[in-house]
Amino acid sequence: MVHGKRLLKRLAGFLPVYLLAASIPATLAASLSLPVVFCSLPTDKAPPSAAAGGMLPSDYGEGASLAVLQPDGSTLTLASEFVSACDPDVSFDGERILFAGQKLPGDPWNIWEMRADGTDLRQITHETLDCRRPIYLSTFYTITSSEPWYTILFERQDGVLNETGTAPGTSLYTVRLDGSERRRITFHPGNDRTPFLMQDGLLLFSGWRMLSDPRFPDGRIGLYGIQTDGIDYSSYGGLQGARIQHMPTLTTDGLVVFVEADRVGWAGAGTLAALRMQRPHHSYISLTDDSVGLFHSPSPLADGSLLVSHRSASSQSTFKLISFRPDTGESETLFEHPGSHILHAKALAPRPEPDGRSSTVRPESPTGKLFCLNIYESDRNLASLEMGSVERVRVIEGLPPPETLSTATPDSSNGGASVVPRRLLGEAPVEPDGSFHIDLPADLPVKLQLLDRDGLALASCDWIWVKNREYRGCIGCHEDPELTPENRFVQAVARPATRLTLPPERRRSVSFRQQVLPLLQSRCSSCHGEADGNLPFDSLADEEGAWRAYQALLARQSPEASGRGRLVDPGRARTSRLIWRLFGRDTSPTRDRAAETMSQIPSEHVGLLSDDERRVFVEWIDLGAQWDLPEESPAGEERGITP
DSSP, X not given: OOOHHHHHHHTTTOOOOSOOOOBOSOEEOTTOOSOEEEEEEEGGGSOSSOBGGGTBOOOOOTTOEEEEEOTTSBEEEEOTTOSEEEEEEEOTTSSEEEEEEESSTTOOOEEEEEETTSOSOEEOOOOSSOEEEEEEEEEEEETTOSSOEEEEEEEEEEEEEOTTSSXXXXXXXXXXXXXXXXXXXXOOSSBEEEEEEOTTSOXXXXXXXXXXXXXXXXXXXXXXXXXXXXXSOEESSTTOSOSEEEEEEEOTTSEEEEEEESSOOTTOOBEEEEEETTOGGGOOEEOOOGGGOEEEEEEEOTTSOEEEEEEOSOXXXXXXXXXXXXXXXXXXXXXXXXXXXXXXEEEOSOOOOOOOEEEOOOTTOOEEEEEESOTTSBOGGGTTOOTTSOOEEEEEEEOOOOSSGGGTSTTSOOTTOOOOOEEEEEXXXXXXXXXXXXXXXXXXXXXXXXXXTXXXXXXXXXXXXXXXXXXXXXXXXXXXXXXXXXXXXXXXXXXOOEEOOOOGGGOBOOOIIIIIHHHIIIIITTTSSTTOTTSOOTTTTSHHHHHHHHHHHHOBSSTTOTTOBSSOOTTOGGGXXXXXXXHTSOOSXXXXXXXXXXXXXXXTTTTTSOHHHHHHHHHHHHTTOOSOOOSSOOOOSOOSEEO
16 A cells, blocks of 8 residues: 555645535545546446447446545535536646536537536537547647647547447547537547547547457457547557457556456456557556456556556445556555445646647548558568569448448347448559559548459458548558558559549449349359258248348358358458359468368369359458448448538
8 A cells, every 4th residue: 555645745746726615425545635526426327237248338427426526525516417427537727627418317418618616617519429538639730720729539429330230339529629620530430439648649549349360259449549630540559468458548657558358347447457658569568457456547647656446346346536556556545435436537737738739631632542561561460471462452441330230130130240331442453562552532431451363352451541631651561560661662652542532322332132142043043952951042032032041151160160151251252161162272371271171172163153253252252241231321420520
């Protein structure tokens, strides 16, 4: 335990901002020497469980309230006219508080601001979908603005499901302090949450991503970085540590501390871990383990320690406020209140303002450019790619997921697969030196796939995007983000970028019902009829028969073989046995081959289909083996900015 006099000395630079009202029964550390704003959630208002099978915390906060705690134990309840108030953040001068609030039961959560004494309350956002977890951002300006302005950032629901179909999707937005010029800055069809502004102006946040990694069959919630105008999106820390990592914060000693777990409860609590700013992809440190309990919503203090909520591993215990030193593991209970969880504590004191942002993003520009220096400069998973083995790069557009899972797939059972409808934006050449250069629609989630001479995807990336007028580059594919590129002029930038900017109505998609089913009817049903129980292609003319055929193609090898099918691996045509039959050979690269590969591949299918017909099967599988696309893609959230 930290000695009280020692903590008092560390916090001596902070002074109370204002007088507070009467105290409430609570346990208070005598060493608390600065005011703290926090969220108090009655224990009977805490949800019973997490969301999305333990991948996401629940949307807790109904019935919560805000209060300021003074060192003498007195408290002031803030925003008492709200039925629910949560997620406080403190301005850089320590004088104002942002929070998410509901004035009346059933209201959507919106973002509000007030002075630290609860006066001068005003509403910033006026949304019909929930807005949560606001934070203050530093100055922002563009080459066309006469002077910089301040903005805030918040998490907002998208109005559609996330990529897995298990929870509402959420993205990050910025808005001016007067509520104008709202900008969406993340476009992943998942869950972008828990933002934190680093001192250098980089925005850290957590995101749920579906990965082609057998260690994470249901995906992974990791840390990501982005500039406050939405450019330079990248992974932060890679795949180090537990499956779920969120609630990042930065200590004054340059340590990025976050909460992590393999499965979370209703609040999202877990153990504490950290990365070093200097080398985030190679500096993972586990700070606590399960034996010392669960932690929630860490925030920094000026001396390098953290305010953090903590409770024992028992589900019956409540969260209390403690101080925690990442360097020594020492902690001290600062405040607890019977019958309430104490969450999201922030010091009410001035703090250094992070670097501002000068942006070249122009909302009126419809596209952005993406270039790669060398696709063969990659991590060990792609190390077997030989120079010249990749001929083209395919770009796939992600449409907004459906509003409900029932519109995503006929049996409303997704099994961890993506429910994001997909279309082809097109293909671009990869130069002999491994470079490519493409022009893409802005604010659009896209996947890139590296193609061999047969059009089979050798590798795919996760959803990414470019902002309006962004010129974004990468060293390679899945390369170590800490690499410095060679100083050389690559072949792809010697010519204009390949334009993949067809209007939406001209973008092509491939689905089972629309393209694959007609080929099965005309080419396959005569041989694979009732006599072939493995491939029930005898009644493809009716909906039920077509659905049975689709299920047979996508049937898993075994219940444990997540993502691997007996004939089709969605998203991976090269490892799909259906493709092996159509090509008459094992098309998987050496690194993908396993003991279960076919010892003998029938060759009677070779030549039965034209190259274009085989390409339909390849594209269908590489796009995720979609059953069908809705006649009109769901509206979801509009892209860009609003006045």
